[in-house]
Amino acid sequence: MPVGTTEAKTAEVVVPVQTVTVSSDVTVSVSSEMGTVVGASAAKANHTSGAPSVKRQKVEQSVRLQCGFIIPRKQRQCGMTRRAGQDFCAVHSTNPETAQKRVACPQDGRHSVWEKDLQRHLLKCRVGIPNTYEVWYKENLNLPQESERAVCAANTSVASSAVTGDITAEDFAMWIPVIETVFSAFAPLPFIQHNHASLSLRLGELGNQKHAIQQASLIGHLHAEGLLVPKGDAAHIFMEFGCGRAELSRYVNQAALHHSVGPIRDGASGFVLIDRASNRNKLEQKLVKDYYEANAKCPLVQADTKKAHAPSVLRMKVDIKDLLLDEVVKMPEMAKFGDRVRFIGISKHLCGAATDLTLRCIQNSLEMVKNMRFKGLVVAMCCRHCCAYDIMLPGAKQFLTTRGLDARAFAVMMKMASWAVSGRRPGMADEDLNGHISGLTVKEREEIGLKARRIIDESRRFALESSGFDVKLCHYVERDISLENVCLIIKPKGEGSESP
DSSP states (O other): OEEEEEEEEETTEEEEEEEEEOSSSBEEEEETTTTEESSOOOTHHHHOOSOTTSOOOOBOOOOOOBOOOEETTTTEEOOSBOOTTOSSOTTTOOOTTTOOOEEEETTEEEEEEEGGGHHHHHHHOOTTOOOTTSTTBOTTTTSOOHHHHHHHHHHOSSOSSSOOTTOOHHHHHHHHHHHHHHHTTSOOOOBOOOOOGGGHHHHHHOSSOHHHHHHHHHHHHHHHTTOSSOOTTOEEEEEEETOTTTHHHHHHHHHHHHHOOSSSOOOOSEEEEEESSOOSSOOHHHHHHHHHHHTTTOTTSOHHHHHHHSOEEEEEEOOGGGBOHHHHHTSHHHHTTGGGEEEEEEEEEEETHHHHHHHHHHHTOHHHHTTOOEEEEEEEEEOGGGOOGGGSOHHHHHHHHTTTOOHHHHHHHHHHHTHHHHSOOTTOOTTOOTTOTTOOOHHHHHHHHHHHHHHHHHHHHHHHHHTTEEEEEEEOSOTTTOSOOEEEEEEETTOOSOOO
């Protein structure tokens, strides 16, 4: 019989759910509209014959109470949890009797706390506070220095910043013909989508395969470029920039283990996980666990030997602009490999200016460049609308300037770049104008956005090639998998492209 009702959200759809007591020991949630059993557990327990002394386990299906607030900008339901008996979460509560005042955390305005709890929160909040005591922290190391900023300021009267809010229809009319002309000189990007056998099981288990398909292709590119499996006795250390939970690193590790041969399957020698945020559900322990599981069937190998070959894992909470890679190389976990160590950069969807900061970070490292520790980088770029003109590599700004695109044009171009990924709303047709300031249709805006993005990518290619790297750009997945589907691959000249 029904004992209560609430709401559960599945695939962005609010579905009424009933919690039904099947027996005194089993509680089941049934969706009457979708015709599926959500929490039926061990129906076998209700029908198993045997001695009545067998203890039955109580199975409970908890249904999260989701906030009912609809976020206007995103047109979706708030993902936070509400209290029982209330319609909204603490942030969106509109009841003056139950709503308390929330204030932004002074250390990081991206999260908020109850005003009455602010002082206690500040004692333990580490979000937004850099680890300034670490040897690899050097504030603003990878930002443009004074001499470069002076050159940038002399080149334009526009302040070096993100897109300003005063871009007009006249700006679009002025710069679109220039973008069309610059783009016309580029050959089409090749489409190269790889797969990797190590992710086949995961692809078979997932309903939404988009992330796994992207990961498989990026790992396939690593293998095709000879960056996944070390040659000889080289030790590969993977640096994941903007790592989040380090999910990409985990599957890179599994792929390296997949190719490993010999008495010990050692895969990657280590991982450096770089992110400025504090992330939940991190996967560092999984990296080591996967290694031991891969070697579980090697009983003849001593435990000490297995431990010695386990991957070293370092997580660094730091903004890329403040990261000194030379000190990372000297860390005991890395230094133990001596001259054998080689570093490979990886990232999936490295946003906007973070891509340029990563390139600067590598080029600013004597160990990486002059001492030839750097072996290559494979990164899926995204969010060109979040770039910053002053953070672009000097060679990239030179590429743009010689083609008539100054800092003002770059600000307009970043605005256009967003049209390629966020200009189409549900129900829009290609020919719709929707009163857009540019006077262009949805289809025309998408095409201009793709051209603006390509120009930014080509400026990065030019800058890196001018600095002595081999550079490749390609579409690594279809656009229906990800609108951000361009991959940047860089290697020192002469590294070759064939996997061992």
